[in-house]
Amino acid sequence: xxDVKKILIIEDDVKIASFMELSLKTQDYxxxxxxxxxxxxxxxxxxxxxxxxLDLGLPDMEGIDIIQEIxxxxxxxxxxxxxxxxxxDKIAALDAGANDYVTKPFSMGELSARxxxxxxxxxxxxxxAEEKVLKFDDLxxxxxxxxITLKQQEIHLTPLEYKLLLYLAKNSGKVVTHNQILxxxxxxxxxxxxxxxxxCMAGLRRKxxxxxxxxxxxxxxxxxxxxxAQQTR
Ligand code: CA
Numbered sequence: 001x002x003d004v005k006k007i008l009i010i011e012d013d014v015k016i017a018s019f020m021e022l023s024l025k026t027q028d029y030x031x032x033x034x035x036x037x038x039x040x041x042x043x044x045x046x047x048x049x050x051x052x053x054l055d056l057g058l059p060d061m062e063g064i065d066i067i068q069e070i071x072x073x074x075x076x077x078x079x080x081x082x083x084x085x086x087x088x089d090k091i092a093a094l095d096a097g098a099n100d101y102v103t104k105p106f107s108m109g110e111l112s113a114r115x116x117x118x119x120x121x122x123x124x125x126x127x128x129a130e131e132k133v134l135k136f137d138d139l140x141x142x143x144x145x146x147x148i149t150l151k152q153q154e155i156h157l158t159p160l161e162y163k164l165l166l167y168l169a170k171n172s173g174k175v176v177t178h179n180q181i182l183x184x185x186x187x188x189x190x191x192x193x194x195x196x197x198x199x200c201m202a203g204l205r206r207k208x209x210x211x212x213x214x215x216x217x218x219x220x221x222x223x224x225x226x227x228x229a230q231q232t233r
Contacts, residue, residue: 052079180225
């Protein structure tokens, strides 16, 4: 069976949409373009794409609202493609449930790389999402026994470090924002909590990153949040 991935592009800039379409078609993706938010949501319902590329600045709707609408019914990977370089828009899109973002102007290589990450996320979103043992190169997390090993050596984490690691690992390949970490790991948001994340993250990194200057497992997305390494299959 040939597994052709369907990509829905919601973008009102014809040039950018055509550029993406051309490139994606040469990579054997099935591409559909819609120029408004309403048409995009309709196309999503009708053609059930595997991945959505979404422009945040559309003529009829805010991109954030589109993400919220789609997230009510689907976990389809959404990659935000936005000209707005303001971090707050990217963060708001990620908080609303977008998986990733690229900022215009971007290279097709960059976008393709993000699409491949989203494809792996798709694979993972299948039944395996509740896997009991998560493996990332030399790092293995046994969620049932709560045992973490790095190069077969058991490492000891504080309960909070463990909770943080598990949250990041379960969202591997996806950008998670500071807000999402606050909400999901800490359960509340204030300035202290934000500081605590940094402290806890530093502690976790010291324990799992062999070279803290070149993180292998927890990548920093500057001003936005973190991205955990891809799962090893
Ligand atoms: Ca636009």
